[in-house]
Amino acid sequence: xxxxxxxxxxxxxxxxxxxxxxxxxxxxxxxxxxxxxxxxxxxxxxxxxxxxxxxxxxxxxxxxxxxxxxxxxxxxxxxxxxxxxxxxxxxxxxxxxxxxxxxxxxxxxxxxxxxxxxxxxxxxxxxxxxxxxxxxxxxxxxxxxxxxxxxxxxxxxxxxxxxxxxxxxxxxxxxxxxxxxxxxxxxxxxxxxxxxxxxxxxxxxxxxxxxxxxxxxxxxxxxxxxxxxxxxxxxxxxxxxxxxxxxxxxxxxxxxxxxxxxxxxxxxxxxxxxxxxxxxxxxxxxxxxxxxxxxxxxxxxxxxxxxxxxxxxxxxxxxxxxxxxxxxxxxxxxxxxxxxxxxxxxxxxxxxxxxxxxxxxxxxxxxxxxxxxxxxxxxxxxxxxxxxxxxxxxxxxxxxxxxxxxxxxxxxxxxxxxx
Numbered sequence: 001x002x003x004x005x006x007x008x009x010x011x012x013x014x015x016x017x018x019x020x021x022x023x024x025x026x027x028x029x030x031x032x033x034x035x036x037x038x039x040x041x042x043x044x045x046x047x048x049x050x051x052x053x054x055x056x057x058x059x060x061x062x063x064x065x066x067x068x069x070x071x072x073x074x075x076x077x078x079x080x081x082x083x084x085x086x087x088x089x090x091x092x093x094x095x096x097x098x099x100x101x102x103x104x105x106x107x108x109x110x111x112x113x114x115x116x117x118x119x120x121x122x123x124x125x126x127x128x129x130x131x132x133x134x135x136x137x138x139x140x141x142x143x144x145x146x147x148x149x150x151x152x153x154x155x156x157x158x159x160x161x162x163x164x165x166x167x168x169x170x171x172x173x174x175x176x177x178x179x180x181x182x183x184x185x186x187x188x189x190x191x192x193x194x195x196x197x198x199x200x201x202x203x204x205x206x207x208x209x210x211x212x213x214x215x216x217x218x219x220x221x222x223x224x225x226x227x228x229x230x231x232x233x234x235x236x237x238x239x240x241x242x243x244x245x246x247x248x249x250x251x252x253x254x255x256x257x258x259x260x261x262x263x264x265x266x267x268x269x270x271x272x273x274x275x276x277x278x279x280x281x282x283x284x285x286x287x288x289x290x291x292x293x294x295x296x297x298x299x300x301x302x303x304x305x306x307x308x309x310x311x312x313x314x315x316x317x318x319x320x321x322x323x324x325x326x327x328x329x330x331x332x333x334x335x336x337x338x339x340x341x342x343x344x345x346x347x348x349x350x351x352x353x354x355x356x357x358x359x360x361x362x363x364x365x366x367x368x369x370x371x372x373x374x375x376x377x378x379x380x381x382x383x384x385x386x387x388x389x390x391x392x393x394x395x396x397x398x399x400x401x402x403x404x405x406x407x408x409x410x411x412x413x414x415x416x417x418x419x
Contacts, residue, residue, distance in 0.1 A: 021370075216329045
């Protein structure tokens, strides 16, 4: 049904002419360096390309990233997480040694990526979730300035992606299908279904630890404009993962009378196994995990059907909300395309259901993991030359007079056509 691409790690090349794009969500940060028609992911947390948005509270000096993520289920009172959407609100996390407010946690996260960003470029663009308010965006900009990040402009991630890939709506038959990053395999690319060229609407679906969110974007030769946005915290990525942990734990109880949720270490290990479970389910493969504690263990085989059955109630909620959202948006015609972010594309059953229930002329695609970061980087030259205002872009982006066919090539995550 869908093709998927893989990205390998790479090391900085120190090319100062490159631009950096940063993708910030409630779950993680990613960044890419772009130049000469190529992009390369940056390592933000040791050798890892993504920086988890988690901060430790159990030591005098806070640590951001995997050090905190490794404690999220083992010692949840010692970790600050899911703080991006709370910027500007009265909230704090009290741990054994530290007390943090949302602004402080975001500041620490931006400080963490600063060396990797400035080592690559003097100009960066920042893509942010569409659910952040104007006041929250202004505060994040201030925090980025304190972190000495060279941010030249900010943009709603959904809007940036739609503008970066507008050519696939306006002239789908003319777009070459090939890889654009140093790490993508061109032979893995699945052809995009031919579509009717011209203006049209795109539904873009994303999810992070705070909420499932969606945007309807209108693409015309002159501009890309946000038509409607929706937000559903009760279908967030955290809710999906909690559901899987509870279901897998219940199976353990039935099989061996042991519950991994009774022990912080075993629940943490189970939480870390969820990534492989989600990947296997997406590829329609059975995953094999070992749930273990100090004095017991249980080997489990989880089929894609198991995973989808367990998460079916959340999927039903998500589909119902998306259906109501589209109806309320009052589009004159059904969307030309449905684009799922890389994270949303991993939610069990979501991509398959969208594919099954969409009209025949609607293209269903799963975007590459760095789609938002690439889109933010593509806007930096326009910010630098003054052809686009430096303020936060959250309503529309004017398209350049001529959209080159190489400006928004899809990766191996584009959905293949129906037969």
